[in-house]
Amino acid sequence: MSKTLRNIFLGLVLFLLSGPLVVVSGVSLNAKKRLFFPPEGLSLRWYVELLTENSWLIPVKNSLTIAFTSSLLALSIALPLAYFLWRYRVFYARALFTLGISPFILPPVITALGFLSFWVTVGLYGMMIATIISHAIFFVTLPLVTISLGFESIDHEIVEAAETMGANSRTVFGTVIFPMVRPYMISGYAFAFVLSLNEYIVAYMVAGFTVETLPIKIFNSLRYGYTPVMASVTVVFVLLAALIFGLIGRFGDLPKLLGALNPEDQ
Amino acid sequence: MIGEKPKGIRAHLTLVYPALMLGIFFIVPFGLMAAVSFFHRQPGGFYIPGFELANYKNLYTVLFGRTLLFSLFVAGLSAAICVSIGFPFTFFITRMKRRAQVVWLVLLMSVLSLSEVIVGFAWSLLLSRTAGLSNLFVWFGLMERSVAWYPGFVALLFGICYLAFPYTVLVLYPPLSRLDPALPEAAQTLGASPMRTFFTVVVGSLRNAIVAAFVMVFVFTLGAYLLPQILGRPxxxxxxxxxTDAAIYQTNMPLAAAMAIFFMFVSLVLVALTMIIGKGKKIKTV
Incomplete structure (x- = not known):
């Protein structure tokens, strides 16, 4: 395709992708409690309110706690499973892998409803622990896929060399395998963390009325009165995601993580 | 050590914890939901265990049928839009230098991670009267006065496509970046125009990947929950x-569970059908 046409096309996509973000950033700077774009007057008061008003601070804390712990839990489930599957290619490990991927493939409302009936039955409905475990299961796909990619990238000869030199499987894991898989663990954790921060329907179904997370808070404010704080919190979220993925892109191999075979060739 | 069969209980210890976690917190909830869909609903209360098909019979309403069809229609349409824009877009990205690729990928990942509520809010602003695009058009003299372009079907479509587009690109990225660059080059050496090369060689050799991407995006957009409420009309x-409405606001869990199970089957059947059609095409061309 001709270069100009290509550039026009890419520019259009860039415009559509960034358009909403630009408008939201503009709105977050309004001086008065109105949602104008371009903003009328400039101020950072809505960012200050986000960090000082309890009605926003509590959801921020809830969301961060849930994202931090649930992605850790997801990682702890994904690592042994991915390791086992890589080491022993047996059908039940594969079946378990498929199971780990399915919450991500089904429409989320189905998984969310399953969680709801489970937590009501167990009696933990409305507790933060329910949200944490549900998110861990819901997002286990991400570390599972990235860590599996990491295991696949390990050269078998290195492992064999270590074994020939007399290392037992514990030493091999600690000194050879783990360091090679670590960057994939970090990015898997980051993916799960960012998506958990932004997740709505599972958090809502499982404990929406008692444990208010940021997305729930934003949706509630959408229904019961707009405020520019919604825009400022969005900006913070986008920047946070861009920062995390930017770091992965800077220090890790983002194209390879996302499935490109030989990024160095290009 | 790699690829051998696990021997004894010790080797399996690694698997116990993930199996337990997924079993207790995914299979059990799922089974529970399936069971609840056959339970008897207590008006006003919750439900009592039993086995009846009443909840499934209650699905047979105009509202449910229309909503199901509409959900499938929106998902299909937005998946088609996303794949037809996303495919050439991903192709261009994979031909860029590594550094440029990373910049685009970071942008896409950032948009992908945005909550539905944030996407809905952003688009409602963009299409609103006070802060929207129409202000820009007024400013350029293209329109008399600014108007609100939401709620409505087009607004909803924009929102869903925005939500699903980064996902589409990520699904298409692996097969496209693995496409042998020699293929399009060969076609151009033999005299095909770049346009023609793209449509016959690139699209042709990745037909399966396109079908797979369509299915994944279709299922992804089927899950849209907040956008219809923010950008659409009832x-x-x-x-x-x-x-969600049945489960939370009408506290009719059995009905909600029956809907969810039915919904799952419909989406699985559609996915299977699309896969079969995609495979059939491949056999013909080979």
Whole structure:
């Protein structure tokens, strides 16, 4: 395709992708409690309110706690499973892998409803622990896929060399395998963390009325009165995601993580 | 050590914890939901265990049928839009230098991670009267006065496509970046125009990947829950909204569970059908 046409096309996509973000950033700077774009007057008061008003601070804390712990839990489930599957290619490990991927493939409302009936039955409905475990299961796909990619990238000869030199499987894991898989663990954790921060329907179904997370808070404010704080919190979220993925892109191999075979060739 | 069969209980210890976690917190909830869909609903209360098909019979309503069809229609349409824009877009990205690729990928990942509520809010602003695009058009003299372009079907479509586009690109990225660059080059050496090369060689050799991407995006957009409520009118509400409404606001868990199970089967059948059609095409061309 001709270069100009290509550039026009890419520019259009860039415009559509960034358009909403630009408008939201503009709105977050309004001086008065109105949602104008371009903003009328400039101020950072809505960012200050986000960090000082309890009605926003509590959801921020809830969301961060849930994202931090649930992605850790997801990682702890994904690592042994991915390791086992890589080491022993047996059908039940594969079946378990498929199971780990399915919450991500089904429409989320189905998984969310399953969680709801489970937590009501167990009696933990409305507790933060329910949200944490549900998110861990819901997002286990991400570390599972990235860590599996990491295991696949390990050269078998290195492992064999270590074994020939007399290392037992514990030493091999600690000194050879783990360091090679670590960057994939970090990015898997980051993916799960960012998506958990932004997740709505599972958090809502499982404990929406008692444990208010940021997305729930934003949706509630959408229904019961707009405020520019919604825009400022969005900006913070986008920047946070861009920062995390930017770091992965800077220090890790983002194209390879996302499935490109030989990024160095290009 | 790699690829051998696990021997004894010790080797399996690694698997115990993930198996337990997924079993208790995914299979059990799922089974429970399936069971609840056959339970008897207590008006006003919750439900009592039993086995009846009443909840499934209650699905047979105009509202449910229309909502299901609408959900499938919106998902299909937005998946088609996303794949037809996303495919050439991903192709261009994979031909860029590594550094440029990373910049685009970071942008896409950032948009991908945005909550539905944030996407809905952003688009409602963009299409609103006070802060929207129409202000820009007024400013350029293209329009008399600014108007609100939401709620409505087009607004909903924009929102869903925005939500699904980064996902589409990520699904298409692996097969496209693995496409042998020699293929399009060979076609051009033999005299095909770049346009023709793209449509015959690139699209042709990746037909399966395109079908797979369409299916994944279709299922992904089927899950849209907040966008229909923010950007659409009540008649644009999807099945996800209906299910949540039944579960939370009408406290009719059996009905919600029956809807969810039915919804799952419909999406699985559609996915299977699309896969089969995609495979059939491949056999013909080979």
């Amino acid at each position: 008649r644009h509400w999807t099945l996800s909204v209906l299910i």
